[in-house]
Amino acid sequence: MASPKMNLKLLIDRKGSGVLFAEAPKEFVDFLFHMLSFPLGTLSSNFRDLTRWLDAYKENSKIA
Numbered sequence: 001m002a003s004p005k006m007n008l009k010l011l012i013d014r015k016g017s018g019v020l021f022a023e024a025p026k027e028f029v030d031f032l033f034h035m036l037s038f039p040l041g042t043l044s045s046n047f048r049d050l051t052r053w054l055d056a057y058k059e060n061s062k063i064a
Contacts (some may be wrong), residue, residue: 006028011021 006025008028009021009023010019012018013020
């Protein structure tokens with residue numbers, strides 16, 4: 001089964017370090033709004049748990 005892919009087009013101002021234009025599918029925008037609907041504390045703890053899991057996975061992958 002192929003992994004789902006999504007295209008995101010960004011026009012970035014390198015001098016001003018900002019995004020001038022973004023084009024994304026509806027599903028991506030829906031996901032962003034869904035993430036914004038969570039309280040910030042919930043997101044930070046979920047991201048912290050995810051980074052811990054990824055770090056542990058990377059360490060285990062180096063051993064194997």
